[in-house]
Amino acid sequence: AHINKPKEFHFQGRKSKLLLVGVLLFYFLITYGNIVISYYLPFTMQKYGLSTTEVGFVTSLFFLSITVPGFLLPHIIYLLKGMTSFVAVMLIAIGLFIMGFGNDGRNRIRDFATDYLR
Numbered sequence: 001a002h003i004n005k006p007k008e009f010h011f012q013g014r015k016s017k018l019l020l021v022g023v024l025l026f027y028f029l030i031t032y033g034n035i036v037i038s039y040y041l042p043f044t045m046q047k048y049g050l051s052t053t054e055v056g057f058v059t060s061l062f063f064l065s066i067t068v069p070g071f072l073l074p075h076i077i078y079l080l081k082g083m084t085s086f087v088a089v090m091l092i093a094i095g096l097f098i099m100g101f102g103n104d105g106r107n108r109i110r111d112f113a114t115d116y117l118r
Contacts, residue, residue, distance in 0.1 A: 034066070
């Protein structure tokens with residue numbers, strides 16, 4: 001009987017090493033970013049006069065924003081297909097624009113969001 005074997009796909013030699021180094025660097029940067037943000041976020045937020053409740057809420061939102069996409073990522077990739085990277089870059093750009101927009105006052109974005117949601 002003819003058995004369909006799965007197509008094997010693996011890197012060998014230099015490609016394998018470059019892939020491993022890339023994955024390790026990516027993992028290092030993500031882990032470093034999580035540690036830095038979770039450590040410095042309370043100090044940064046207190047600088048702007050937020051209460052400990054608000055600091056805890058922002059920290060929780062940060063980790064929630066990291067966790068939730070992991071569950072939704074296969075569905076997002078399936079829906080967007082080739083546009084996935086473009087949409088991700090656009091969302092990053094929009095997020096940076098929003099952060100820059102609220103740079104001169106901590107209440108500007110909160111006021112904008114509450115006015116928009118009413």
